[in-house]
Amino acid sequence: MNKVVTLGDKSFQLYISETQILTAVRAVAEQINKDYLGKRPLIIPILNGSFMFASDLMKELKVDCDISFIKAASYAGTSSTGNITNLIGLNEDLAGRHVIIIEDIIDTGHTLAKILPAFAEKNPASLKVATLLFKPKALKTQIPIDYVGMEIPNEFIVGYGLDYDGLGRNLRDIYQVI
Ligand code: IMP
Numbered sequence: 001m002n003k004v005v006t007l008g009d010k011s012f013q014l015y016i017s018e019t020q021i022l023t024a025v026r027a028v029a030e031q032i033n034k035d036y037l038g039k040r041p042l043i044i045p046i047l048n049g050s051f052m053f054a055s056d057l058m059k060e061l062k063v064d065c066d067i068s069f070i071k072a073a074s075y076a077g078t079s080s081t082g083n084i085t086n087l088i089g090l091n092e093d094l095a096g097r098h099v100i101i102i103e104d105i106i107d108t109g110h111t112l113a114k115i116l117p118a119f120a121e122k123n124p125a126s127l128k129v130a131t132l133l134f135k136p137k138a139l140k141t142q143i144p145i146d147y148v149g150m151e152i153p154n155e156f157i158v159g160y161g162l163d164y165d166g167l168g169r170n171l172r173d174i175y176q177v178i
């Protein structure tokens with residue numbers, strides 16, 4: 001099966017199936033369940049891209065936990081601009097909390113590098129990062145990445161919350177640009 005989808009001016013082929021994604025999500029959840037037993041972590045997904053990962057991850061968490069979303073955007077087209085245009089909604093009191101930031105994908109790492117200090121200065125008891133996808137070859141910054149669902153090559157992908165110029169977030173599977 002070689003499923004192809006067209007979004008705007010680009011075509012994409014099936015790359016990671018929904019089943020494979022959910023296996024990776026479960027593996028991350030299992031680690032968090034172990035590490036945060038009795039700690040009531042505060043889960044903070046970074047919108048928009050992480051909404052599907054956050055939703056499926058929450059369903060697999062067995063520890064008591066809170067969730068609060070924030071929004072950051074740094075992408076235009078298929079390459080990272082490195083400019084955060086938005087960081088909205090970090091109103092939660094993080095003092096003494098065990099915070100887990102949830103990302104859909106870490107590419108250059110610029111987004112996280114820019115937003116991490118804003119979390120750190122609110123004095124959380126601990127601060128960790130969980131990402132569904134990680135492109136190690138694209139990383140340009142030194143950031144802590146504590147939980148990774150899957151490592152992938154440096155290719156542009158869409159689906160499962162990730163978009164190409166706004167399109168493709170609704171796809172259940174992940175597709176790679178052809
Ligand atoms: P970074 O700042 O370069 O690490 O990129 C972070 C953000 O860029 C992610 O949270 C995504 O929203 C977006 N992004 C990075 N790589 C991709 C991709 O392959 N497809 C779609 N969006 C991506």
Ligand code: MG
Binds near residue numbers: 046047048105
């Ligand atoms: Mg994102």
